[in-house]
Amino acid sequence: MNPAVRRVEYAVRGPIVTRALELERELSQGVPKPFTEVIKANIGDAHAMGQKPITFLRQVSALCLCPELLSEPSIPGDAKERARRLLAACAGQSAGAYSASPGIELVRRDVARFIERRDGVPAKPDDIFLSTGASDAIVTILKLLVSGEGASRTGVMIPIPQYPLYSAAIAELSAVQVNYYLDEEHCWALDVGELRRALAEARRHCAPRVLCIINPGNPTGQVQSRQCIEDVIKFAFEEKLFLMADEVYQDNIYAEGSAFHSFKKVLFELGPPYADVVELASFHSISKGFMGECGFRSGYVEVVNMDPEVRQQLAKLVSVRLCPPVPGQIVLDAVVDPPQPGEPSYERFIAEKQAVLSALAHKARLTQEIFNQAPGIHCNPVQGAMYSFPRIELPPRAVQEAKAQGQAPDMFFCMKLLEETGICVVPGSGFGQREGTYHFRMTILPPTEKLQVLLQKLSQFHAKFTKEYS
Amino acid sequence: MNPAVRRVEYAVRGPIVTRALELERELSQGVPKPFTEVIKANIGDAHAMGQKPITFLRQVSALCLCPELLSEPSIPGDAKERARRLLAACAGQSAGAYSASPGIELVRRDVARFIERRDGVPAKPDDIFLSTGASDAIVTILKLLVSGEGASRTGVMIPIPQYPLYSAAIAELSAVQVNYYLDEEHCWALDVGELRRALAEARRHCAPRVLCIINPGNPTGQVQSRQCIEDVIKFAFEEKLFLMADEVYQDNIYAEGSAFHSFKKVLFELGPPYADVVELASFHSISKGFMGECGFRSGYVEVVNMDPEVRQQLAKLVSVRLCPPVPGQIVLDAVVDPPQPGEPSYERFIAEKQAVLSALAHKARLTQEIFNQAPGIHCNPVQGAMYSFPRIELPPRAVQEAKAQGQAPDMFFCMKLLEETGICVVPGSGFGQREGTYHFRMTILPPTEKLQVLLQKLSQFHAKFTKEYS
Structure with a gap:
């Protein structure tokens, strides 16, 4: 086997995600857990978190896949025009070439x-x-x-x-x-x-x-x-x-x-x-x-x-x-090449786009505010992207116990968080951090109400964890 | 730069295809050529050669991309049922997750x-x-x-x-x-x-x-x-x-x-x-x-x-x-998981599938027959796949001239074939062959009438080429 492959690590889909999937399966089989749902805040996957696709993008692509639909009156003309232009640029006029x-x-x-x-x-x-x-x-x-x-x-x-x-x-x-x-x-x-x-x-x-x-x-x-x-x-x-x-x-x-x-x-x-x-x-x-x-x-x-x-x-x-x-x-x-002002899809396209971006902006602020109210969690402003990477203080006894179990201390924290709350975030050690500091990455993508609950639960869990290991 | 990358060669999209694309561009700009169309028989790309997509596959995928279309009465129920089942298996019910x-x-x-x-x-x-x-x-x-x-x-x-x-x-x-x-x-x-x-x-x-x-x-x-x-x-x-x-x-x-x-x-x-x-x-x-x-x-x-x-x-x-x-x-x-007997898409699906496969079987026979009538071209039966790999005899003077130009002899032949006839096939040297033998690979995918013309033109060109270099 290739030793270079053995060296590869990819935390975003690492052991914590494997465990999250197991927990989901157990939940669906009726195994009792202290939570009713696993929230996978480990990856920047907007649609998995309930974000709806932008209609125009999907209309254009569906038309290209199934050109029979070009005669459907329910699909706007600019989407059809884009699809025709793209099909003409495909070999044999097919997305399958x-x-x-x-x-x-x-x-x-x-x-x-x-x-x-x-x-x-x-x-x-x-x-x-x-x-x-x-x-x-x-x-x-x-x-x-x-x-x-x-x-x-x-x-x-x-x-x-x-x-x-x-x-x-x-x-x-x-x-x-x-x-x-x-x-x-x-x-x-x-x-x-x-x-x-x-x-x-x-x-x-x-x-x-x-x-x-x-x-x-x-x-x-x-x-x-x-x-x-x-x-x-x-x-x-x-x-x-x-x-x-x-x-x-x-x-x-x-x-x-x-x-x-x-x-x-x-x-x-x-x-x-x-x-x-x-x-x-x-x-x-x-x-x-x-x-x-x-x-x-x-x-x-x-x-x-x-x-x-x-x-x-x-x-x-x-x-x-x-x-x-x-x-x-x-x-x-x-x-x-999005819809332009005056084209039939323009208003809907802009409205959908703005709704996504303004919700994200709101959730970025919310994340920073709630985390920074929690003692022992330090969260820089989420200026952009889709993630927060807060620093967490972990008590020395937790660090010792993690090491005794051969785990990075933040992996130990995140795994316990997952088992107790169903919240799946990725330990900072998977991204790299200064020696002796601990972080986790979470996406800000869950729907606002769910995100709010997640942030509060996570803060509370951190307080409880700190107390338990102090 | 990575020396391993430098060693990589991929004949199916190599220099001959680059030249074919140039010729196509020149043709479209009105530059006169001894042919009216470049026929790219270099790659197993069925749709590019005019084969139509199987309707059922495209209906299912278009529905998954644009679930608004699930209410379209023109799309058969089994395609909709497949799409619903697939969407339910996607995170957030979206093909975008x-x-x-x-x-x-x-x-x-x-x-x-x-x-x-x-x-x-x-x-x-x-x-x-x-x-x-x-x-x-x-x-x-x-x-x-x-x-x-x-x-x-x-x-x-x-x-x-x-x-x-x-x-x-x-x-x-x-x-x-x-x-x-x-x-x-x-x-x-x-x-x-x-x-x-x-x-x-x-x-x-x-x-x-x-x-x-x-x-x-x-x-x-x-x-x-x-x-x-x-x-x-x-x-x-x-x-x-x-x-x-x-x-x-x-x-x-x-x-x-x-x-x-x-x-x-x-x-x-x-x-x-x-x-x-x-x-x-x-x-x-x-x-x-x-x-x-x-x-x-x-x-x-x-x-x-x-x-x-x-x-x-x-x-x-x-x-x-x-x-x-x-x-x-x-x-x-x-x-x-194709349509089953009794489902609304079954008949059309089977008819489309059979039409493709029987046309290919016919073209496989045609290829072998026409090539084997040509002196100096030896073509094994095309038992399967989508290609013929005939051996061609090349006169010693052509081999010398190719070597003088630093080209593999079959590349020399295929390049001349392309320039004179617009037919693009890939030299055998790109696939490997016994020392001193020469071949080319061509797909049998062009529509039957076009394939027939192509096979005849190619045979005639080989005869002319042989004469010219003898």
């Missing part, structure tokens, strides 16, 4: 126009590669970039806490994980001084060549300032690092004063020598934002300033898997 | 029942992992199994000619490709003596642990006999090899006297000591067969006798990519 390996040409053009509208700078369809969710694109780019043995192995800089796809992919590819710590005392901000420290240390034992940024932050919920992004770009330029910007939460910004700045836009605005030198890959997805279409597995990467020879190798690499799923490409197209 | 990483539980159960009906032996849902097309599952299983450095690197035995996904994945994973040659003189049959030769030779420089079989064969179109499969299983047992059986063309059997026997069925029928020892992974897909739903990227692997600890590592590995695309899982379910 393979697309070109980097995605349907038309969709890549629409994505490029979407990026141009967002950033006000040019985007080229040839730089855009559609993918099977952002995860697929992230792993593909990492695969392209890593190499070497021993001290020349590629070092990949990732934030701590991180989204564990990164550590898993680095382990699988036998690259070297280089940690830089986000600053919890400053709302999980990225500090370039810390990047410098991490880089210098890593250079002693590997060849750091890639710098990964997650903005808005997962699991931190932090939104980076324009100044911070400028600093990171200058740092990458000076140190000749390839920038990977995970920007899948770009639509999820809640905090007053926070705004999303794409790395590409800031890079272009910085101008030479940065704009035409720094190599950047930016990732986006239909799984998050207001659409939450995780099940479709669709996303894209835009590469900027990539060496043309390397880009050609990238094109070759994606061709081996033939193409990203076409239904997902279709939904992505509807996301980047 | 992540499924469990190995796939929706209900779909895995339906796949297990499908396998039981096919083989008459038990199948367990826990042994079934849904995937993003069969390619994804094949690469995942290979990734799980390969390891080592130097002489202990894992050797993976593959047929020559092979489907180049295998060579590409082996290169990417830095494993060792171990070639065994299929017997062109005997209809591309697999000969266990040749397996023995290849294994003995490979053991001198690597550790062969995996044996890949493609049945029905891609690119050969060969269908293995039951006896051959028994022999291969016994060989794998004796030599402690993990069997990977690529059975994605199991519905595509055309030749009189040929039948599909799954490796699992034969393994179970052999009984002990084979049945409970030989480790097997069998792959299937919705991209081929009568459905041809390549764009959905959906398939599965069933693992048999896999070490439970390794299976757990497999479960972990697939969790990192979260889940296979849900729309594809839905179509897969409709394929393995």
